[in-house]
Amino acid sequence: MSKALICPCEDVTVGDIRHAISRGFCDVESVKRFTGFGTGICQGKSCQAAVAAMLAKEGPLKPQGIQAFTPRPPLYPTEMSLFASMPVDESQPPVGGVPQELATFPAALRPQSPLPSKAKIVIIGGGVMGLALAYNLSLRGETDVVVLERGYLCAGASGRNGGGVRMQWGTSANIELAKRSIDLMKQFARDLGINVWLRQGGYLFLAKTESVAKRLERNTALHNKHGVPTRIITADAARDIVPGLTMKGVVTASFNPEDGVIFPWPFLWGYAQHCLKKGIKVETFTHVTGFETSGGQVRKVRTDRGDIACDTVVLAAGAWSPEIAQLADVKLPNEPHRHEILSTEPLKPFLGPLVSVLDSGLYFSQSMRGEIVGGMGDPKEPAGLNMGSTLRFVARFSQALMEQLPQVGHVKVLRQWAGCYDVTPDNNPVLGRTPGLDNLLQMSGFVGHGFMMAPAVAERMAAWMATGEHDDLFHRFNLHRFSSGRLEREDMIIG
Numbered sequence: 001m002s003k004a005l006i007c008p009c010e011d012v013t014v015g016d017i018r019h020a021i022s023r024g025f026c027d028v029e030s031v032k033r034f035t036g037f038g039t040g041i042c043q044g045k046s047c048q049a050a051v052a053a054m055l056a057k058e059g060p061l062k063p064q065g066i067q068a069f070t071p072r073p074p075l076y077p078t079e080m081s082l083f084a085s086m087p088v089d090e091s092q093p094p095v096g097g098v099p100q101e102l103a104t105f106p107a108a109l110r111p112q113s114p115l116p117s118k119a120k121i122v123i124i125g126g127g128v129m130g131l132a133l134a135y136n137l138s139l140r141g142e143t144d145v146v147v148l149e150r151g152y153l154c155a156g157a158s159g160r161n162g163g164g165v166r167m168q169w170g171t172s173a174n175i176e177l178a179k180r181s182i183d184l185m186k187q188f189a190r191d192l193g194i195n196v197w198l199r200q201g202g203y204l205f206l207a208k209t210e211s212v213a214k215r216l217e218r219n220t221a222l223h224n225k226h227g228v229p230t231r232i233i234t235a236d237a238a239r240d241i242v243p244g245l246t247m248k249g250v251v252t253a254s255f256n257p258e259d260g261v262i263f264p265w266p267f268l269w270g271y272a273q274h275c276l277k278k279g280i281k282v283e284t285f286t287h288v289t290g291f292e293t294s295g296g297q298v299r300k301v302r303t304d305r306g307d308i309a310c311d312t313v314v315l316a317a318g319a320w321s322p323e324i325a326q327l328a329d330v331k332l333p334n335e336p337h338r339h340e341i342l343s344t345e346p347l348k349p350f351l352g353p354l355v356s357v358l359d360s361g362l363y364f365s366q367s368m369r370g371e372i373v374g375g376m377g378d379p380k381e382p383a384g385l386n387m388g389s390t391l392r393f394v395a396r397f398s399q400a401l402m403e404q405l406p407q408v409g410h411v412k413v414l415r416q417w418a419g420c421y422d423v424t425p426d427n428n429p430v431l432g433r434t435p436g437l438d439n440l441l442q443m444s445g446f447v448g449h450g451f452m453m454a455p456a457v458a459e460r461m462a463a464w465m466a467t468g469e470h471d472d473l474f475h476r477f478n479l480h481r482f483s484s485g486r487l488e489r490e491d492m493i494i495g
């Protein structure tokens with residue numbers, strides 16, 4: 001295996017690129033995510049061309065398929081204090097964003113092999129939900145499954161999130177799901193042979209207003225009932241956990257030491273790799289374009305590579321789910337909302353928990369690579385499938401972060417990106433059967449917390465699908481509830 005460095009920032013070798021190709025990652029975006037090349041301080045300026053040349057020479061793609069990865073602002077590593085000094089007009093919505101992500105991927109990336117003409121189960125969406133479900137179905141012996149993904153693995157929210165995993169929720173259902181997911185994450189390396197970099201440094205929630213403080217207090221009592229050791233703490237106790245926090249304007253805080261952060265990308269590789277070993281097909285660069293329906297059933301899923309006849313279809317396409325459901329004349333109440341996020345240069349470990357100001361939606365944590373990773377919702381963000389990055393976000397984020405942690409002003413932002421939250425009216429998912437199209441199963445609407453819910457939800461969904469036994473989850477969170485008004489609001493949403 002060649003140890004010659006191809007990406008000096010991230011220590012990625014020629015051998016690592018060959019390993020990625022041997023695993024089937026042959027386009028530049030996938031190889032970036034699988035190896036980490038191009039994510040360091042030079043943002044691919046010194047290595048992308050060399051990797052592309054290797055892929056063109058040694059990979060199976062035609063030259064037209066070797067496309068540069070989406071560039072991430074800022075152009076140069078830039079100190080947060082500079083961004084924080086920029087004026088922001090909070091009365092106006094954010095405008096635009098660069099660069100726009102691809103709505104469709106080049107035909108040259110489409111696999112050359114034929115798509116299966118039928119499968120028992122077709123899963124639409126190769127994000128964490130779809131892949132976790134396919135994995136769990138395989139554990140139950142169900143391998144006649146095809147996962148359809150329009151882009152590369154990690155193209156959707158699952159490859160763009162903050163990696164936060166927490167048990168601090170406002171409803172019993174979500175607390176129990178998150179507890180189970182975190183237990184599963186702890187054994188992920190053993191089960192799937194891949195390191196997901198779980199670090200249980202806790203979640204520290206800060207409240208700036210009395211109403212949010214009351215919410216933290218009420219929910220802390222609920223957590224304790226479920227055996228989650230959340231506690232309300234003083235400002236001094238919060239500063240003991242995160243030295244240097246100003247706690248400016250903060251009236252109370254809650255802390256659960258068992259919450260944590262993970263690195264999202266390996267989950268997708270781990271699930272996908274296991275599925276492939278079991279004979280499940282994971283078809284990337286395959287766009288679902290429609291359905292053939294008759295007699296209250298979906299008969300076929302149409303794609304840009306042909307049709308697949310199937311017994312069951314699962315719609316797990318995250319923020320794209322409403323537009324895909326529409327192709328079968330099904331109306332979902334979900335709305336996509338852009339959420340922006342950034343990552344800084346790596347620092348020595350200094351930040352234990354993920355810290356979030358619940359009132360403003362600011363959150364930040366330190367990854368195992370040492371970067372500060374953080375985001376902040378924008379109340380003015382309009383609904384839409386927009387994944388561009390704005391200067392406004394990085395300015396608002398830097399201001400809010402420096403209010404609580406002024407010493408990070410000199411830290412440089414390396415890259416920013418965006419993804420879409422898949423927002424439902426009550427902040428809870430859409431699960432189970434579709435009224436009127438019985439074999440179309442829904443698995444979307446996870447707002448900004450689907451990553452941490454996926455292992456547990458997929459485990460239960462596979463059991464429900466395989467055994468047909470009643471599981472309250474798929475009735476309680478059914479699409480029905482929006483027409484019958486039985487909403488169950490989750491109030492611990494960041495952003």
Ligand SMILES: Cc1cc2nc3c(=O)[nH]c(=O)nc-3n(C[C@H](O)[C@H](O)[C@H](O)COP(=O)(O)OP(=O)(O)OC[C@H]3O[C@@H](n4cnc5c(N)ncnc54)[C@H](O)[C@@H]3O)c2cc1C
Binds near residue numbers: 126319
């Ligand atoms: C900035 C940000 C931060 C977040 N932070 C956290 C966090 O800290 N913790 C947490 O738990 N969650 C977080 N989330 C939410 C989490 O990422 C999502 O809830 C989760 O990844 C949703 O997974 P999914 O599989 O449902 O959707 P996705 O990962 O979006 O997957 C859906 C897939 O469907 C594919 N698709 C779309 N249309 C088609 C089509 N026509 N044909 C075939 N495929 C199609 C897409 O390409 C996509 O890959 C965050 C989200 C964002 C955007």
